[in-house]
Amino acid sequence: xxxxxxxxxxxxxxxxxxxxxxxxxxxxxxxxxxxxxxxxxxxxxxxxxxxxxxxxxxxxxxxxxxxxxxxxxxxxxxxxxxxxxxxxxxxxxxxxxxxxxxxxxxxxxxxxx
Amino acid sequence: xxxxxxxxxxxxxxxxxxxxxxxxxxxxxxxxxxxxxxxxxxxxxxxxxxxxxxxxxxxxxxxxxxxxxxxxxxxxxxxxxxxxxxxxxxxxxxxxxxxxxxxxxxxxxxxx
Numbered sequence: 719x720x721x722x723x724x725x726x727x728x729x730x731x732x733x734x735x736x737x738x739x740x741x742x743x744x745x746x747x748x749x750x751x752x753x754x755x756x757x758x759x760x761x762x763x764x765x766x767x768x769x770x771x772x773x774x775x776x777x778x779x780x781x782x783x784x785x786x787x788x789x790x791x792x793x794x795x796x797x798x799x800x801x802x803x804x805x806x807x808x809x810x811x812x813x814x815x816x817x818x819x820x821x822x823x824x825x826x827x828x829x830x831x
Numbered sequence: 832x833x834x835x836x837x838x839x840x841x842x843x844x845x846x847x848x849x850x851x852x853x854x855x856x857x858x859x860x861x862x863x864x865x866x867x868x869x870x871x872x873x874x875x876x877x878x879x880x881x882x883x884x885x886x887x888x889x890x891x892x893x894x895x896x897x898x899x900x901x902x903x904x905x906x907x908x909x910x911x912x913x914x915x916x917x918x919x920x921x922x923x924x925x926x927x928x929x930x931x932x933x934x935x936x937x938x939x940x941x942x943x
Contacts, residue, residue: 750929752931754934761835761921761936762874764932767929815887816887817886817887818879821873821874821875
């Protein structure tokens with residue numbers, strides 16, 4: 719993998735269901751992995767910054783894991799609510815491009831009541 | 832505590848013109864990054880400014896230039912506008928280059 723890839727591109731979830739999606743990134747020269755939530759008509763909001771292999775972060779019903787050796791991160795939403803509807807973006811930073819965040823195209827999540 | 836503010840909100844220009852976009856960072860932040868977001872894509876990193884210097888640059892031509900002022904606010908300048916420059920331009924600030932970024936609402940630039 720040369721760049722960050724997110725899958726799926728979009729998903730529809732029933733309210734109350736749990737879901738997860740993937741961010742894949744180059745594993746070499748890893749420095750940090752960021753997750754952002756971008757709701758319609760708002761600006762992107764930082765969820766997590768992850769730096770260590772095996773990192774697990776949690777914020778309410780949203781959690782994330784990180785595997786730097788194989789180059790992927792999972793974002794989980796437990797008990798989805800309509801307010802979780804947003805595009806979720808991941809972005810990675812390498813040691814040789816410190817400060818430069820490379821974003822994926824995002825996973826669009828739609829939660830229906 | 833004001834967050835990141837960008838101006839203007841919307842802008843319409845014609846090919847060949849020049850444009851300046853402005854950004855004021857969140858209070859306490861000294862690092863400003865600029866991104867271009869085209870439809871269906873994630874934000875693309877243009878450059879990052881710290882201590883009034885360009886610290887990192889993405890794969891954008893020299894037509895894209897920037898500036899950071901002593902009060903940490905920043906400008907993005909684009910010369911010789913092309914139709915392909917039509918996009919949402921996002922400014923983000925952070926306490927250091929690797930900390931969570933706080934984004935503004937963006938400037939929507941349309942090139943006719």
